[in-house]
Amino acid sequence: MAERELDPTVGALRGEDVEDRDWERVQPRRISDADWKRFEGYAAEILRAMGMPLDTPGTAKTPGRFLSALFDSTEGYEGDAKLVTAFPTECRGGPDCEISQVVEGPIPFYSLCEHHAFPFFGHAFIGYVAHEHIIGISKLTRLVRMFARRFTVQERMGSEITNALSRILQAHGVALYLEAVHLCTQMRGVRESEQTTRTTFWRGNYEATPALREEFLAIAGAHTNGHRS
Ligand SMILES: [Zn+2]
Ligand SMILES: [Zn+2]
Structure with a gap:
């Protein structure tokens, strides 16, 4: 038992910590192309309603970029194998x-x-x-x-x-x-x-x-x- 405690990958196998240990299993998020397209539509709808013109060179691709930025900023959910x-x-x-x-x-x-x-x-x-x-x-x-x-x-x-x-x-x-x-x-x-x-x-x-x-x-x-x- 003492040996197990010193191994960080199996350390503290006590019930209360189970949720915290999710990061030890790396779980990539997968979003299908169809879902992604639909989400871009939602994002475009919301941004347009807020006042963003979506027909300029600067903003035409903003809904997709917004989603990508959101995806990258939340990559912590996937865990970290290293x-x-x-x-x-x-x-x-x-x-x-x-x-x-x-x-x-x-x-x-x-x-x-x-x-x-x-x-x-x-x-x-x-x-x-x-x-x-x-x-x-x-x-x-x-x-x-x-x-x-x-x-x-x-x-x-x-x-x-x-x-x-x-x-x-x-x-x-x-x-x-x-x-x-x-x-x-x-x-x-x-x-x-x-x-x-x-x-x-x-x-x-x-x-x-x-x-x-x-x-x-x-x-x-x-x-x-x-x-x-
Ligand atoms: Zn000591
Ligand atoms: Zn807040």
Whole structure:
């Protein structure tokens, strides 16, 4: 049983996580040509009703391009076969293993809010206290992207990333910080000024150790401030 736990592909076969593990089976979406043609008709109808002239050189193909963009922006539903590779490291045990964190970021992401199907986008920072596995920034970027490129909300996206990472790394702790702007509110004048939504997620040692959280947020905060100035 202990062996299985350390294998990220079979880790944590506990009932509650079944839904989160869908990404381990890659499932390409298939839309038939007939369906696609019909959808283009729907998109054209909607765009025209909103006021878009569809008979100009710039817009004649817009319904099809709109659908393609929507399809590409939601490819996270298909999973990611190249994702699950954590590198072995050595848990030295003792106090150091319990408190030394790795912080990676900023990882840019683009997502679609499930309430309006409008974009929200921003940056993620990931922290973890490694036990016997570490993971590179490119894999972390893939992980964030896979859960971002869907219709979702910032909170769910965050807990999915955190849960998946906990499972892949079997770490002593996992932390995630997300900051994003949501166009569904900003483009429609619901809020006047640019506003950033920030969410944090904690697992394992981060839950019990305020100093770890503070250190993580200090690193993430310093980077994002620098990033946005
Ligand atoms: Zn929205
Ligand atoms: Zn350890």
